[in-house]
Amino acid sequence: MMPKVMIVDDSMFMRNRLIKLLSENGYETVTACDGVDAVRIYGEARPDVVLMDITMPRKDGLEALAEIRQLDPTAKAIMLTALDQPLLAGRAVLIGAKDFLTKPVRSGRLLMALRKVLS
Numbered sequence: 001m002m003p004k005v006m007i008v009d010d011s012m013f014m015r016n017r018l019i020k021l022l023s024e025n026g027y028e029t030v031t032a033c034d035g036v037d038a039v040r041i042y043g044e045a046r047p048d049v050v051l052m053d054i055t056m057p058r059k060d061g062l063e064a065l066a067e068i069r070q071l072d073p074t075a076k077a078i079m080l081t082a083l084d085q086p087l088l089a090g091r092a093v094l095i096g097a098k099d100f101l102t103k104p105v106r107s108g109r110l111l112m113a114l115r116k117v118l119s
């Protein structure tokens with residue numbers, strides 16, 4: 001069965017880029033465009049892993065991940081951010097993120113991180 005990845009990003013350009021990359025590499029995708037959507041859609045879709053942007057309107061990626069991990073303590077997430085901020089990386093790890101990638105993310109690096117989290 002294809003692993004299911006939930007792509008969470010407020011940028012449509014980024015969502016489309018990730019949908020294309022992941023579907024070409026054998027993943028099923030679902031998307032959410034902010035943290036509020038992410039929490040709701042996680043509960044419905046139960047993805048194997050979440051690719052989560054941090055800076056988003058309504059609810060940011062850190063808050064959304066914290067809520068998702070309350071719903072499902074085994075939830076796996078890789079955080080993506082435009083900013084190289086070690087403080088955010090530390091907070092993401094504290095609330096259970098498995099990895100942290102800085103945008104612009106290279107495709108090979110992202111696919112490697114996904115394989116590692118899913119193995």
Ligand SMILES: [Mg+2]
Nearest residue numbers: 010053055056
């Ligand atoms: Mg964003």
